[in-house]
Amino acid sequence: MASRVKTGATAGAGNGNGAAANGKAGKAAAAAEAKPKPFLQFDPHLTPKSSTYRSAQVVGEGVFGDVRKCFSKKMKKFYALKKIKYKKAEDGFPVTALREIQITQRLSHPNVIKLKEVAVTPAAVHDIGDDRFCYLVFPVIEHDLCGLIGNKDWNPKPNHIKCLIQQLFRGLKYIHANSILHRDIKSANILVSRHGVLKIADFGLARPYRPESVSAQYTGLICSRWYRPPEILLGVDKYAPAHYTAAVDIWSAACVVGELVARDVILKSRAGKSDKELDITQLTLIHELCGSQEFDTWRAWRDSWISFKDKRRSTLSQRFTPKASALGGQHFARQFVKFAMFLFRVNPDARPTATAVLAHDFFKSTPPPSLPSEVPLPQEECREINTRRSRPGHSKQSQQQSHSQQHQPRSHSQQQPRSRSQQQQRRGPASKRAKIGGT
Missing domain, CATH: 3.30.200.20 (Phosphorylase Kinase; domain 1)
Known part of the structure; x- marks a missing residue:
């Protein structure tokens, strides 16, 4: 396969070395080397x-x-x-x-x-x-998590759930260690083989990133809305470049973890006609789940263009305790709620890395994670396409429209990152922040 698809740097390396010893040919080759190379050469x-x-x-x-x-x-x-x-x-x-x-x-x-x-x-x-x-x-991988979760005959135990979660974060740890952002983690993109081996798939939105950079800008059009982190939902202009880190994948993975135990999407927004209304509804659901304190300690939220009408306590415990108790009793429920609170951090700077997640006591306590081969799986293949659950985007047509908007050419002014003062002017003063949520 290496002979079919190769990187631009590899393709030109030999030319540069040979040209240095061949006079004019060397200068021409050196000039060619100085030109930007394509990300990949595809023949x-x-x-x-x-x-x-x-x-x-x-x-x-x-x-x-x-x-x-x-x-x-x-x-x-x-x-x-x-x-x-x-x-x-x-x-x-x-x-x-x-x-x-x-x-x-x-x-x-x-x-x-x-x-x-x-x-x-x-x-x-x-x-x-x-x-x-x-x-x-x-x-070919036989199942995805979305299909398994939607299968009422699939009844994993706590040690099997821990095994799948552990594999998910092992994969993310490896991806992030290689300076890659996945940017579309969701249950439908998490595959499970008939041997219980989990595989992160669909890298269509993935890209390399610079972990050490605090100013690198990337597109805000990432993640399916139900799995979209608050720092992306908070964006003033999703078509303008934005700075974010591998924490976006951790939030999406946390949503998948909650879905595994709740057996349903945990942040399923439906109300709203426009993208902005849907994003606000999604933020409201996150506020109801995580509570006001999580938002109040996040500086980007305090400086943002919106605020919540009322104060709320976290409902993570009430949301997950019944399902986790039914799955593995009160002991497992306490474990899982503590683990969920560790994952669902609204402030991306406070969100754990995949390495920190794998070191959590959740995986050390009884019962320990099972082996992948011990995870019970249905004989028939279970995939998202076979379930009747609706997805964000509502229809294939609307998804295609959203994707076409993502690749529309933008003016030079739209492509430039805004300064903090420019963003503040667009948001307006804090006293005029839009109030959302409440009754």
Whole structure:
């Protein structure tokens, strides 16, 4: 696969070394080396054709296209093919797909999905129209957490829940240690094999980041709304660059942890017509769960454009104790509530790292996490596409509209990060903060 998709730096390294000893040719090559390299060089002519795979069934749907379970005529086994659509050759290959290819090739961990290869549609198909397709080829994983949670016949015990949570944060620890932000952690993107091995998947929104930088700016259009952290929901202008850290993935993972025990999405906003109204509703749900004290100690919230009408106490204990008690008794309920309070920190600077999560007493107390092979799993495949639960975005069409907005060109002024004074002017004085929540 390395011969099919390669990084720009690797492709040019040999030219630079040889040119230094060859006079004018060396100067020309050195000048070429000085030019910015593409993030990846992708040559469709060097990849296998999608016709070598025979489609069997759709196992996933998303904004970018569907995921199909396909049979490899060459390898005589099934693979999952994620479809990527792009336009004319002169428009280039989608940068998000290039990132996903590089990241899923680069990462190698038992709890992270691994890319096998990239396949493309045959050249003859390209003559039919302007659309081009490539397929990211992954191993088939039988279940995802969304499908398992929606299966009433799936009844894991506390040690099995701990095993899955532990694997989730082991995967996140590895991803963050490699300076990658996933930015779309949710139950549908957490796969579980028939052997109980959890794998973090769907790196379509992932990107490299600089952990040491306190000023790096990234897009605010990340995470499904039900799993979106408060620092992103609080953004004044989601189309403007924003600074955030790996803490965004920890919040989303905390929502998945709560979902595993509650057996339902824990922050499910529905009311609101516009994106802003939906974000405010989501913030209100977080306020009801975490309480006012969590927000009051967060400086970004105190300086923000909105505030809550009333003070609330945290409802984490009331929310999780009944479900956790039914799952493993009062002892497990106390463990889990304490663990949930550790995870659900509104202030991203106070949120634990994946390393800190793995060191928590939750994994050391009785019962200890089981082995992955001991996690009970249904015989039939359980995936999000097979459940009847609605998802944020409400429809595939609205998700596509949201995605198209994400990639619309923006003016130069929109792309520049705002200074603190500019942000404060846009928000208005604290005395005029919009009041939300309450009755």
